[in-house]
Amino acid sequence: MTTIDDVARAAGVSVSTVSYALSGKRPISAPTRARVERAVRELGYRPHAGARALASQRTNVLALMAPLRVDVNVGVIMQFVTGVVTRARDFEHDVLLLTQDDLAGVDRVAAGSMVDALIMMDVEAEDPRLPLLRRQKQPAVLIGLPRDPQGLSCVDLDFEAAARLAVDHLADLGHRQIALVGSPHLVLERRTTYAQRMVHGFTTETARRGIAGLFVPCESSHAGAVDAVDRVFDQLPDVTALIVHNEVALPAVLATLRERGKEVPRDISVVAVCPEDVAVGQPQPLTAVDIPAMTIGSVAVDMAAARLDGDHPAETRLLSPVLTGRESSGPAPA
Amino acid sequence: MTTIDDVARAAGVSVSTVSYALSGKRPISAPTRARVERAVRELGYRPHAGARALASQRTNVLALMAPLRVDVNVGVIMQFVTGVVTRARDFEHDVLLLTQDDLAGVDRVAAGSMVDALIMMDVEAEDPRLPLLRRQKQPAVLIGLPRDPQGLSCVDLDFEAAARLAVDHLADLGHRQIALVGSPHLVLERRTTYAQRMVHGFTTETARRGIAGLFVPCESSHAGAVDAVDRVFDQLPDVTALIVHNEVALPAVLATLRERGKEVPRDISVVAVCPEDVAVGQPQPLTAVDIPAMTIGSVAVDMAAARLDGDHPAETRLLSPVLTGRESSGPAPA
DNA sequence: CTGGTGCGTCGAAGCGCTTCGATGACATTA
DNA sequence: TAATGTCATCGAAGCGCTTCGACGCACCAG
Incomplete structure (x- = not known):
């Protein structure tokens, strides 16, 4: 050597x-x-990285805790990770990958001075990792919004605003009966808060504009999608627009609409809330509010970097949503 | 501290x-x-990890270079990664994540003594990373099979055997005309070698058993699948069985068969080569040769560990494929 | 009673780097 | 001409750990 x-x-x-x-x-x-x-x-x-870390108190490594389960949302996770790793390199940092369930990993890498900062994905309202994070000397950035972010930086898409944006887009097109096809029950109940935030934005905005708004949860499967669509037509027979915030069920929702004889956007408009590639990858390009997973990942790194070389206090950043009009939304039928 | x-x-x-x-x-x-x-x-x-690394010449960190593009094979990649990270913990190691294109990363983490060993995914026949790896003091494990593995450990599914297994299964059921619907052209030409190995196994085994075998590449899209199926029926009109080695196109292939009025397995048998969850997640559970991505990841770690604390030389391990009979294969129609 | 043998513990060197204070050379000013 | 300041460089301490050789003690055999 x-x-x-x-x-x-x-x-x-x-x-x-x-x-x-x-x-x-x-x-x-x-x-x-x-x-x-x-x-x-x-x-x-x-x-020698170790020698340098020992002498300088800097490792030039970031910890990233990611949900490595092999579930359906794998695409979004990958985008987050890519965003983090790529941006980290811009700050001369490498990324140490931990699994979500490796609670002990937080102490191991932080207290063991393996990393300069930690980024946690998929943060829940009452995330068990938060107390661990708060007692480390390294700054932490959460992707998601816990109930009490005290002392920790957070970043996420502003889902309330996303819901408003979608509602407004449809309302401006003349729609007066809108349904939100959302996350599965499980997600709504005890997990990451984005689902609640979405519903809240939807509810308040429809109310504000005097629009009939119906929210139905939707399991992430074909059957779940069929069921959800049926419930919508059942409870809001004159519905003319759907906001779909469930990437996995999206294709099945679309297929079900077709089966029920509803043509998009002639009979019913659809606004998706999902990553752009999913929206444009459907049989018909969808009007959608983008979930910019990669951007969120890279912003998380920016926030970590800011807290590293500066006195920057913890902050919460909610990214403004962007709606892109495509072929799935149009004027409400007369 | x-x-x-x-x-x-x-x-x-x-x-x-x-x-x-x-x-x-x-x-x-x-x-x-x-x-x-x-x-x-x-x-x-x-x-303190750095102090320990400095004094002991061990970091207890593994580098994992993964293709972080957001493409369609994301599920398999995630499984590899999960396998690696999980198994690494069994050896008290953490995982540093590098992107495939970060060639400089190999030198940075290896020459900089950030890691004890390196694991590379998605290795190509003439992978540009190989020379870099060979000059590092740390052992490397490749997932995939380069043309010249000299000095490097390799692990992968034995795709030749997988092809043989699929052919034999079908031949034993009486099929005499079998087509292999495989990887896209691009993959075949210049990338990872699994595609060639699969084709080679297929060709030799059909020949050995005196069976008519047809190979058609298949682009990873709906259109590509339709096209591939049409070419099969065109060039081998009396085909009674399909081996599909293209996870992405799989659903579209199945749909196309249905559209062409072919019932599975009554009119035509299908054997997939894909991860198990994909095979059972189709509308109809598929007879399939499993691609055990997670296992491969964990074996890669085992091999790295073996070379770390021992004089273990580099070796190549090809995992024996396993075929699981499900509902998509049956006797050849009379 | 002596010399040898283990066992458990200690002291110190050293891993490769960063960083602080000190130093020397030279130019500038009074 | 001496005092002062500036700039570039050096030496040494120290970051927190592992590891090697040495040491003291208890024990046993002769």
């Missing part, structure tokens, strides 16, 4: 000069720096 | 005794060990 000593010797300077030449934390004359750089190149020198 | 010094002081022993008590590398009397453990618990002591 070639060490900083080897480089110093080769360049004919002291070890500290090499260090400063490479870090730029003190001025080094151009010729000296050139000699150092040359030696580095010729010897193929790489600083 | 509490250090090993604090623990030593609290337990009334020397630093080295604490170290030995915790690592077990030298005998420590029971009472002393108890005092040390008590101090550790009371102080909440965690060894």
Whole structure:
């Protein structure tokens, strides 16, 4: 292994000069720096990460805790992860991957000084990881919105605003009876809060605009989708628009509409709330509010970075939703 | 931060005794060990990962390079990753996640002593990472089979055997005209070698058994599937069985068969080569050769571990395929 | 009673780096 | 010409741990 000593010797300077030449934390004359750089190149020198971490109290590694179950939302998770890893590199950081259920991992990597900061995906309202995180010296960024974010940074899509946006889009097209086909019961009850936030935004906005709004949960399966659609027509027979916030059930919802003889958007408009690629990947490109998973991941890294090299306090950032009109929404039928 | 010094002081022993008590590398009397453990618990002591790495030349971290693109095979990738991360914990290791395209990452984490070993997914025949890997001191494990594995461990499903297994299953059921609906052109041409291995196994086994075998590539889209099925019926009109080795196109292939008036398995048998959950998740449970992604991931870790604490040389392990009969295969029509 | 043998423990070196204070060379000002 | 300041570089301490050799003690055989 070639060490900083080897480089110093080769360049004919002291070890500290090499260090400063490479870090730029003190001025080094151009010729000296050139000699150092040359030696580095010729010897193929790489600083030893552990030694550096020991001396500098910085590891240049981020922990990312991700739900590694093999479930249906895998696409979105992957996008988050990609966003985090990619952006981390912009800050010269690598990413250590932990599984969601590895509670002990929080202590292991944080108390063990393996990482500079932690990013947690899929945060629930009363997430058991929060107390662990709060007692670490490293900053943490949550993707999602717990009930009490005290001391922790959070980032997520503003789902309330997303619901409003979707409702407004449809209301402006003349729709007066709108249904929200949402998350499965389980998700609504005890998990991440985005489902509740979505419903809340939907309810208040329909109320505000004097529109008939119906919310039906929807299990993530074909049968669940059929069931949900049937419940909608049952309870709101004159419905003219659907907001679908369930990526998995989306294709089945669309198929069911077709089976029921409803043409989109002539008979009924559909606004999806899902990642863009899902919206455009359907048989018919869908008007949709984008869930920018990758962006959220990279913002999470930005927030972690901000807290690392600065006194930046914890903050909560809700990303403004964007609605893109495509072929699935149109004027309400007369 | 509490250090090993604090623990030593609290337990009334020397630093080295604490170290030995915790690592077990030298005998420590029971009472002393108890005092040390008590101090550790009371102080909440965690060894500093960097210091430990510096002194011991071990990081207890594995690098995993994964294709983080958001493509269709995301499910399998997730399973690999899960297998790796989970198994790594059994060996007291954490996982550092790199993206496939981060070539520089290999040097960064290996030469920089950030990891004890590297695992690379999705290895191509002439993978540009191989030369980089060979010059590192850390062992590497490849998931996939490059043309020249010299010095590197490899693990993958034995796709040749998988093809044979599928052919034999069908041949034993009396089928004499079998088509393989495979990977897209792109994959076949320049990428991971599993596609070629599959085709090779298929070709030789059909030949050996005197069966008419037709291979058609298949793009990973609905249109691609339709096209592939049409080509099959075009070039092999009396075909009675399909082997489908394209997870993405699978549903579309099935749908197309139905549209063409072919009932499975009455008119035509289908054997899939895909992860189990995909096979059973279809409208009709499919007879399939499992692609055990998670197992492959965990075997990769086992191989890395073996090379770490032992003189184990590099080896190549091909996992024996397993075929599970379900409802999509039956006797050839008379 | 002596010399040898283990066992349990200690002290110190060293892993490779960062960083602080000190130093020397040189230019600037009074 | 001496005092002052600036800039580039050096030396050494120290980050927290592992590990090697040494040491003291109890025990046993001779």
